[in-house]
Amino acid sequence: MRTLAVLRPRWAAVALAALLLVATTATSLAGPWILRYAVDNGLVGDHPDTGVVTRAGLLYLGLAVAGLALARVQVRLVGWIGEWLVRELRSRAADHVLAMSVRYFDRTPAGVLVSRLTADIDALQDVVQLGIVPFAQAVLTLTFLAVVLVALSWQLALVCLLPAAALVAATVWFRRASRAAFAAVRDRVADTVAALTERLAGLRVVRAFRQEAGTTELLLARSRRQLDANVTAVRVQSFYLAAMEFATVGSIAAVLAAGGALAARDAVTIGTLSAFVLYLLLAFEPVQSLSFLVTVLESAAAALRKIYALLDEPVDVPEGSRELVRTGPLAAEGVGFRYGDGRPDVLRGVDLTLRPGERVALVGPTGAGKSTLAKLMARLFDPTAGRVSYAGVDVREATWPALRSRVVMVAQDGQLTAGTLAHNLRAVRPRATDDELAAALAAVGAGNWLAGLPDGLATPVGEGGSLLSAGERQLVALARVCLLDADVVVLDEATSGLDPGTERLVEAALVAATAGRAVLVVAHRTSTVRGADRVVAVNAGGVTDLGAPYDTTHEYLDQH
Incomplete structure (x- = not known):
C-alpha cells in the first residue's frame, strides 16, 4: 500500500498499463477457445466445414497481431513507471539521509547506507526490468484460466482442485520462508559492504599495522555468511519449484484420465477436452515463471522494506520555516x-x-x-x-x-x-x-x-x-x-x-x-x-x- 501511495502521481499511467495488461492477457488466451469452436463446429461430424476453420484461423491471427502491438506499448509504459518509481525512492532515500544530523552518521555504518542506496535500489531495478510485467501477467493469466476452465467444464475443473490446493499451500509456505531468507540475504549484503567500505576507508591504517591478513579473514567471514544466506534462499526456491512442477503435471494427467471418461459418455465434447488440456498446458509457463518471479519479488520486497525502514528513521534535526532577517549574537x-x-x-x-x-x-x-x-x-x-x-x-x-x-x-x-x-x-x-x-x-x-x-x-x-x-x-x-x-x-x-x-x-x-x-x-x-x-x-x-x-x-x- 505504501508503494501505491508513492505511485499516486502516476495513477493515470498505472491505470492505462493495467488495462493494456488485461487486453494482452486476454488475446494470448483466446487460442484454445477458438480451437474449441473450430473443432466442434468445423471438424467433428460427417461433413467438416473448412470455412469455419478458416474463419477461426483468421480470427486467431488478428488477435495475435493486436496482442503483440498492445504488449509493446504495455512493456514500454510499465518500464517507464517502474524506472520512475526507482528514481523517486532513490531520491527520497538520499534526501532523507542528507537531512540527518551528524549523530545519525556516527551511529550508522557508512557501508549500510551505501548498501541501502545502491544494492537495495539495484534489487528494485531488477524487478522493474525482469519481474513486474511477467509477474502481473502470470497472475492475471492464472486468474483468467481458472474462470475459463470452470466455464468449459466444471467437472474437469473439480479434478484440478487437489493439485491446485497443494500448490496454494506450497506458495503460502514459500512466501513465509523466502521472506525470512531474502531479508537475511539483504542483511548479509549490507554487512559485507559495510566491512569492505570501512576497511577501504582505513586502508592506510590497515597497511601501517600489517592488518591485511586480519582484514582478509574478516571479509571472507562476512562473504561466507552472505553465501550461507544465499544458499538457504536457493534451497527454499528449489523446493517450491519442484512443488509447482508436480502440481502442473499431476493436473494434466488427472484431466486426461477424467476427460476421456467424460467424452466417452458425451459429457464433454472433443473440442472442449482439447481446449481444456491446452489451457492447462498454457498454465504451465506462468506457474513455472512464478517460482522465479516470486523469488525476485521477495528479494525486492526485502530490499523495499529496508529502504522504507530507512525512510522511517526520524529526522533528528528537522528544518524550520523562519528566515533570519537580522544579524545578532x-x-x-x-x-x-x-x-x-x-x-x-x-x-x-x-x-x-x-x-x-x-x-x-x-x-x-x-x-x-x-x-x-x-x-x-x-x-x-x-x-x-x-x-x-x-x-x-x-x-x-x-x-x-x-x-x-x-x-x-x-x-x-x-x-x-x-x-x-x-x-x-x-x-x-x-x-x-x-x-x-x-x-x-x-x-x-x-x-x-x-x-x-x-x-x-x-x-x-x-x-x-x-x-x-x-x-x-x-x-x-x-x-x-x-x-x-x-x-x-x-x-x-x-x-x-x-x-x-x-x-x-x-x-x-x-x-x-x-x-x-x-x-x-x-x-x-x-x-x-x-x-x-x-x-x-x-x-x-x-x-x-x-x-x-x-x-x-x-x-x-x-x-x-
Whole structure:
C-alpha cells in the first residue's frame, strides 16, 4: 500500500498499463477457445466445414497481431513507471539521509547506507526490468484460466482442485520462508559492504599495522555468511519449484484420465477436452515463471522494506520555516546535551554568547565537550535541553538556507569530494565565477599556490582530497568560508594535525577568511587561541569564561 501511495502521481499511467495488461492477457488466451469452436463446429461430424476453420484461423491471427502491438506499448509504459518509481525512492532515500544530523552518521555504518542506496535500489531495478510485467501477467493469466476452465467444464475443473490446493499451500509456505531468507540475504549484503567500505576507508591504517591478513579473514567471514544466506534462499526456491512442477503435471494427467471418461459418455465434447488440456498446458509457463518471479519479488520486497525502514528513521534535526532577517549574537541558553537516553550528560546548563565580530576560543581537556558545543552552536545536531539562538531566534525554527547563510562550520578534516578544485569550491556557491573562486583562494593566501597549479581551478583533488596536502585541504575549506560570506564561523580544531609551518600558513588564512566575522574556535594548542577576544574553558559539563588575558589562558592549558 505504501508503494501505491508513492505511485499516486502516476495513477493515470498505472491505470492505462493495467488495462493494456488485461487486453494482452486476454488475446494470448483466446487460442484454445477458438480451437474449441473450430473443432466442434468445423471438424467433428460427417461433413467438416473448412470455412469455419478458416474463419477461426483468421480470427486467431488478428488477435495475435493486436496482442503483440498492445504488449509493446504495455512493456514500454510499465518500464517507464517502474524506472520512475526507482528514481523517486532513490531520491527520497538520499534526501532523507542528507537531512540527518551528524549523530545519525556516527551511529550508522557508512557501508549500510551505501548498501541501502545502491544494492537495495539495484534489487528494485531488477524487478522493474525482469519481474513486474511477467509477474502481473502470470497472475492475471492464472486468474483468467481458472474462470475459463470452470466455464468449459466444471467437472474437469473439480479434478484440478487437489493439485491446485497443494500448490496454494506450497506458495503460502514459500512466501513465509523466502521472506525470512531474502531479508537475511539483504542483511548479509549490507554487512559485507559495510566491512569492505570501512576497511577501504582505513586502508592506510590497515597497511601501517600489517592488518591485511586480519582484514582478509574478516571479509571472507562476512562473504561466507552472505553465501550461507544465499544458499538457504536457493534451497527454499528449489523446493517450491519442484512443488509447482508436480502440481502442473499431476493436473494434466488427472484431466486426461477424467476427460476421456467424460467424452466417452458425451459429457464433454472433443473440442472442449482439447481446449481444456491446452489451457492447462498454457498454465504451465506462468506457474513455472512464478517460482522465479516470486523469488525476485521477495528479494525486492526485502530490499523495499529496508529502504522504507530507512525512510522511517526520524529526522533528528528537522528544518524550520523562519528566515533570519537580522544579524545578532549566536547564543547557547541553558544548553544541555547527552549522546542517547540513559547516557551521562556531556553538557549541562551551558550559557555562552558570541557577539557580532567577536572571536571566542574554546579550550579544555580532551573529551570535555568542546567539539560538541561547537556543533550545537552550528546546529549539526540539537541540544537535549535549552536552546541555541541567533539574533534571538531559536536556530531550530530557521530554514537551512537562512541558517547556513549566517553560520558556517569548518571541520578539522577539510573534507573534499572527488572532482576538481573548482567543483569543490562551487559546492557552497554553485554559480560562482572562476574569478570569484580565484579571489576566495587569494583571500586566504592561496593565490600563489593556485597560480602554480598547471591546471589551475581544473586541478583534480582526488577522492576525499587525497591529491592535496592537509594544509591545502584546509585552505580550500577556508576559501569556501569566503565564498559563503557568513556572519559566524565555527572552527573545529581547524589546524589540528598540521606541522608548524603549515599551521602558521593556515592560521594566517583563518584570520583573513574570518575578518569582520564572529568566530568560535575549538583549540587544543595555545597558538590557536592567540588573537581571541575571549577564552572560554569547557570542563565537567560546564563552561568558565577565562576572559581575555593570554597568560590566564596559558596557565589554564598548562594545568589541564
